Amino acid sequence: MQISQQILKPENRQDFESLCKKLWGEIWECPEIKKNWRRGQKQNGVDIYWIPKWEQQYFGIQCKWKDEYLSAQITRSEIDNEIKRAELFEPSLAKLYFATTANKDADIEKYIRTKNIEQIKKWAFGIDIYFWEDLVDLIKENENTYNYYINSIHFLKKYGIEIAFSTGEQVIEKKVYFLKTKYKYKRRIGNPLFHFPEMPIGYNLYPYWDYKWENYSEFDFAIKIKNIGTSQLDNFKIKLEFVWDIKDIYRYSSNIFSKEEYRDCYISKQEKIATLEKPTDKFLVPQDSFSFQDIYCIPNENNRELKINWFFLSKDYNANWQLIVNISSATIDNEKIILIEYPEEEREETIIENFYLTKELEKKLNLNDKTSL
Numbered sequence: 599m600q601i602s603q604q605i606l607k608p609e610n611r612q613d614f615e616s617l618c619k620k621l622w623g624e625i626w627e628c629p630e631i632k633k634n635w636r637r638g639q640k641q642n643g644v645d646i647y648w649i650p651k652w653e654q655q656y657f658g659i660q661c662k663w664k665d666e667y668l669s670a671q672i673t674r675s676e677i678d679n680e681i682k683r684a685e686l687f688e689p690s691l692a693k694l695y696f697a698t699t700a701n702k703d704a705d706i707e708k709y710i711r712t713k714n715i716e717q718i719k720k721w722a723f724g725i726d727i728y729f730w731e732d733l734v735d736l737i738k739e740n741e742n743t744y745n746y747y748i749n750s751i752h753f754l755k756k757y758g759i760e761i762a763f764s765t766g767e768q769v770i771e772k773k774v775y776f777l778k779t780k781y782k783y784k785r786r787i788g789n790p791l792f793h794f795p796e797m798p799i800g801y802n803l804y805p806y807w808d809y810k811w812e813n814y815s816e817f818d819f820a821i822k823i824k825n826i827g828t829s830q831l832d833n834f835k836i837k838l839e840f841v842w843d844i845k846d847i848y849r850y851s852s853n854i855f856s857k858e859e860y861r862d863c864y865i866s867k868q869e870k871i872a873t874l875e876k877p878t879d880k881f882l883v884p885q886d887s888f889s890f891q892d893i894y895c896i897p898n899e900n901n902r903e904l905k906i907n908w909f910f911l912s913k914d915y916n917a918n919w920q921l922i923v924n925i926s927s928a929t930i931d932n933e934k935i936i937l938i939e940y941p942e943e944e945r946e947e948t949i950i951e952n953f954y955l956t957k958e959l960e961k962k963l964n965l966n967d968k969t970s971l
Contacts, residue, residue: 604757604914605734607699611663617747618661618697619646624740626650643684655692658684662698671700674709681725691723702729757915758827761908764820764889769922772817776899777953778929783945786937815952818894821874824887831882834912838872841905845896847872863891899950901925
């Protein structure tokens, strides 16, 4: 799986202001660019300033570092206050940029555009805003800043995942069996008053202890995820989409007597989709792995390949790929006679159904050698 890269946000206000100074110094082509503050002094709404190349007035930058863990956002009142303060900057500004580590906010962008028109109409400085997504684009477009921030400070986040079956493979082989039963409806011979009626197809008279409860028409698999990147993965889930038609997908309860059992697998049979969610206290550090609960699948008897599209979804990183199950199937021939009362009801029907092995079938079909299944 190809590793993608994402630039980390600065961890504090000072680092963020240094980044903005380096970035706009390159954009404006002005190595003399300066920070406009010292502890205990007023900034007048401007953290960084200088005259860009080919300009004749000062441009200012107001840096708004926001705590990523609190998901803090820049507010309208902050913008209004900083504009008022920037009006006191001398000499007057031609433009004021807001730079923030907050993620994009369409409402604030609209508010900035509205305020910008108001400023222009009264012949004041214009304003604009750069959210973190905008800053990342600028960093990637400006080589010196990129090298300074990435190579020197190592603020590069590398994500990579490997999703496979629990065996570590992305293609596995499975074999299933189906019971092909020929039902022969034949007229009963003799006095019908002394006969009990036959049970309909699907009704089972086998006692509970006669069942071995082995469904040879199903196969199971488990999904394993491994963090092959250099950054921790949190708050993730995996969506499995079954491409080809299947009869059924489900999971067994690990404890049928437990009222509150944790699940990391949720299945929609109608949509043939499974969602795997990590336990709430689980995270993946680099090179760590985690296996989800088993999923059981019953294919159609003519399936030869089952494609499973997976989608990894998280706050910081998304990816998708495909797993494949190669299926080989065989049918076990069986025959059953159903007695009827009227000759016009005589017929034959062949039904292919799931193969649940019972002692009676085992004896009838001479399946003493289990290794043959």
